[in-house]
Amino acid sequence: MTAPTLVPFDEVVARFDPMLGLEVHVELNTQTKMFCGCPTAFGAEPNTQVCPVCLGLPGALPVVNRSAVESAIRIGLALNCSIAPWGRFARKNYFYPDMPKNFQTSQYDEPIAVDGYLDVPLDDGTVFRVEIERAHMEEDTGKSLHVGGATGRIHGAEYSLLDYNRAGVPLIEIVTKMIPGTRERAPEVARAYVTALRDLIRSLGVSDVRMDQGSMRCDVNLSLSPVGSGVLGTRSETKNVNSLRSVERAVRYEMTRHAGVLDAGEKVVQETRHFEEQTGTTRAGRIKETSEDYRYFPEPDLVPIAPPAEWVEELRATLPELPWERRRRIQEAWGLTDAELRDLVNAGVLELIEATVAAGAPAGEARSWWVSYLTQQANTRGVEPAGLPITPAQLARVIELVASGALNNKLARQVVDGVLAGEGEPDEVVAARGLAVVSDDSALITAVDEALAAQPDIAEKIRGGKVAAAGAIVGAVMKATKGQADAKRVRELVIERCS
Incomplete structure (x- = not known):
């Protein structure tokens, strides 16, 4: 034929x-x-x-x-x-x-x-x-x-x-x-x-x-x-x-x-x-x-x-909640549209987000991590998100460290990278890589003064009332501290030192 x-x-x-x-x-x-x-x-x-x-x-x-x-x-x-x-x-x-x-x-x-x-x-x-x-x-x-x-x-x-x-x-x-x-x-x-x-x-x-x-x-x-x-x-x-x-x-x-x-x-x-x-x-x-x-x-x-x-x-008594019933419950609890829910399901991250929330993370932050950075990492490695070597509980701990001020978002990504690389639990990665946020005022004041001295024209603008110019000094301090400074506290110190 x-x-x-x-x-x-x-x-x-x-x-x-x-x-x-x-x-x-x-x-x-x-x-x-x-x-x-x-x-x-x-x-x-x-x-x-x-x-x-x-x-x-x-x-x-x-x-x-x-x-x-x-x-x-x-x-x-x-x-x-x-x-x-x-x-x-x-x-x-x-x-x-x-x-x-x-x-x-x-x-x-x-x-x-x-x-x-x-x-x-x-x-x-x-x-x-x-x-x-x-x-x-x-x-x-x-x-x-x-x-x-x-x-x-x-x-x-x-x-x-x-x-x-x-x-x-x-x-x-x-x-x-x-x-x-x-x-x-x-x-x-x-x-x-x-x-x-x-x-x-x-x-x-x-x-x-x-x-x-x-x-x-x-x-x-x-x-x-x-x-x-x-x-x-x-x-x-x-x-x-x-x-x-x-x-x-x-x-x-x-x-x-x-x-x-x-x-x-x-x-x-x-x-x-x-x-x-x-x-x-x-x-x-x-x-x-x-x-x-x-x-x-x-x-x-x-x-x-x-x-x-x-x-x-x-055995009948061991049957779990049906997946679509669980999704309907999650959709109502998180206020998701049908399209948003479908995207999460198709990306294979809904259950991972749910488990991260169950481990103590806010739903919005758990969703942001899995949908963006971790999905990118999964695509780079050619695996499903569930196949990444990081657990929802580990991610929830990273989110907790950010919420406490121990990490900022940039450092948090480095911690996640360390977990993905098999370097241990989030706290172990923070300690081994020295990634904790620098929040000690004495160290931050030194870095702020050095940045102001290096850019006297910017310092003068800030003293003249142009507070928006403080961003340049904050950026210089963040660069000097390799991103480990508390940016919010740095900005406060810049304003104080120029007043």
């Missing part, structure tokens, strides 16, 4: 109804893997976090990770799902280099959580309900590294390397029901859903949901049918989309591609596709298997899971 001519998006939604389905894989932040005791830390040397169980060696028997089950139940409850009183794992058979066992231990017809929903806030304030079909437990695969090609893909590579550290890491796969009625908002709904899901799971503390590191990945299923026909089209599945923006772009592109295929009189192929970040397009992967192709059968080495109702209710 030749590459289709893409149909303009507005024309697509005028003639077709898009049908969305989203599958989100979330790596849990348990200390050990799903069925063995190997650690799960990200970034370890390749193949150093493996054992006979996660490598699938003969005679090795798996054991279910209780913490992973607990996290799965909490996710299911937060998604308004029913928790199954009994379930079991199955073997999903397929052959691929990143599957050392040649099957994946997953849940097939007996998932841990079913029939839920997530109310998703859109940018204009409307709420779109996305129904959840299931959330089931499984294990992650290993990771392939294709070397020698231009794209990092297997095609054109000279050879491939395999890292099995990730094989066996606990996963929750959250599968929506078909999402009808999105029309022209389909790309926006897809992005908003994954955003809300990410925020919800982060609030539960069960995953860091870092899409850039693969701990949260989205598969986008999409089909088109003629408007009003009620006939489902053939779907494609764009695999492992790894950013919120890319989820939106993948939906939009697939809508225009599907329409082009149908307009050409051809049939959409049921297949997996890969999203290309650079171009915003997708390319064909493999023909999509059906469940029969995977030859599911019950895992004989694992006992069924039967969470007691009492345990489920105990």
